[in-house]
Amino acid sequence: MPAPRPRVWVSQPLFDDIVDQLAAHCEVDAVVEVTEHDPVAIAAALREADGALITLNERIGAAELAQAPRLRAIANVGVGYNNLDIPALDAAGVIATNTPDVLTGTTADLGFALLMAAARRVTESERWLREGQWKQWSFSTMLGADIHGSTLGILGMGRIGQAIARRGHHGFGMRVLYHNRSRLPEAVEQGVGASYVDFDTLLAQSDHLLLVLPYSAASHHIIDAAALAKMKPTATLVNIARGGLVDEPALADALANGRLAAAGLDVYEGEPVVRPELLALRNVVLTPHIGSASLATRRAMVQLAVDNLLAALGFGPRAGHPANPVTATKTRTANTAADRITGITTIAGTGKTAAGKR
Numbered sequence: 564m565p566a567p568r569p570r571v572w573v574s575q576p577l578f579d580d581i582v583d584q585l586a587a588h589c590e591v592d593a594v595v596e597v598t599e600h601d602p603v604a605i606a607a608a609l610r611e612a613d614g615a616l617i618t619l620n621e622r623i624g625a626a627e628l629a630q631a632p633r634l635r636a637i638a639n640v641g642v643g644y645n646n647l648d649i650p651a652l653d654a655a656g657v658i659a660t661n662t663p664d665v666l667t668g669t670t671a672d673l674g675f676a677l678l679m680a681a682a683r684r685v686t687e688s689e690r691w692l693r694e695g696q697w698k699q700w701s702f703s704t705m706l707g708a709d710i711h712g713s714t715l716g717i718l719g720m721g722r723i724g725q726a727i728a729r730r731g732h733h734g735f736g737m738r739v740l741y742h743n744r745s746r747l748p749e750a751v752e753q754g755v756g757a758s759y760v761d762f763d764t765l766l767a768q769s770d771h772l773l774l775v776l777p778y779s780a781a782s783h784h785i786i787d788a789a790a791l792a793k794m795k796p797t798a799t800l801v802n803i804a805r806g807g808l809v810d811e812p813a814l815a816d817a818l819a820n821g822r823l824a825a826a827g828l829d830v831y832e833g834e835p836v837v838r839p840e841l842l843a844l845r846n847v848v849l850t851p852h853i854g855s856a857s858l859a860t861r862r863a864m865v866q867l868a869v870d871n872l873l874a875a876l877g878f879g880p881r882a883g884h885p886a887n888p889v890t891a892t893k894t895r896t897a898n899t900a901a902d903r904i905t906g907i908t909t910i911a912g913t914g915k916t917a918a919g920k921r
């Protein structure tokens with residue numbers, strides 16, 4: 564008898580023509596309207612699933628995994644995966660994947676858009692004009708800060724950080740400084756035109772500081788009141804990574820009290836809720852987490868996630884070897900539900916077995 568087709572949960576409406584590719588190998592249970600799934604709903608959806616295609620909205624940890632005995636693979640449509648509890652996934656022997664590379668340029672572009680809008684007061688000017696406040700051209704209207712020739716600081720120097728550095732250095736003649744967990748090889752630094760500095764130097768010397776580092780317990784509120792106090796009062800702060808990197812009340816206070824000139828935010832700690840103290844400020848540009856939101860890039864992300872999920876479930880040209888694993892469990896043999904239920908997980912490529920913690 565042929566093995567039953569795996570069941571796959573698709574948590575949000577994505578692009579139907581791409582998601583339909585899953586149906587060649589799997590039974591697909593796709594959510595058709597944008598939905599806020601609470602943990603109970605996520606656990607219920609995963610209970611019968613062998614795989615899941617999810618977005619940053621869906622948080623998956625030990626509690627959800629404990630109720631998902633068949634689950635083998637999760638494909639996250641996004642490069643950031645702080646919505647996933649990686650140790651819990653590894654303990655359960657579930658492969659998780661993300662979608663790097665395909666969104667690098669698009670996200671770097673948005674970082675620059677926010678930087679330019681905030682530093683040159685673009686959205687603030689527009690609001691003021693629409694309010695009918697422009698009575699006469701004046702020399703001192705909406706004076707902002709230059710981008711070209713200024714010092715760009717980048718915190719986090721992965722793919723997106725490097726793409727931003729290239730834009731700043733080659734496109735705008737900026738002096739580019741960066742800080743990162745590890746220093747880049749010299750040839751890469753030269754290629755992107757960036758110099759490594761320590762964190763405090765980055766804060767003190769940047770005219771514009773872009774946050775592009777992953778969010779984790781270690782980077783939680785890395786930009787807090789103390790960090791903001793080390794920045795130039797004329798500086799711009801841009802966050803396109805994750806909201807939890809910034810202590811938002813401290814940022815709002817600095818922006819309201821002239822200790823920081825402007826900010827551009829695409830991500831928020833409690834998104835989609837944005838703090839009223841940020842909404843009330845004119846010198847902050849706010850966008851609704853659209854870093855990767857060009858049509859071509861969003862399609863490429865979904866395609867990559869579908870390819871990763873099929874590969875993780877054992878189908879397609881990379882069967883068993885998805886291109887973008889973020890778990891230590893990277894490849895698997897065709898585990899059966901029985902393996903999971905008895906708590907034995909075979910980790911392919913290692914020849915090891917691990918007791919499932921459930």
Ligand code: DGY
Pocket residue numbers: 619640641642643644666804854855
């Ligand atoms: C990502 O990929 O992590 C973005 O934040 C979602 O598009």
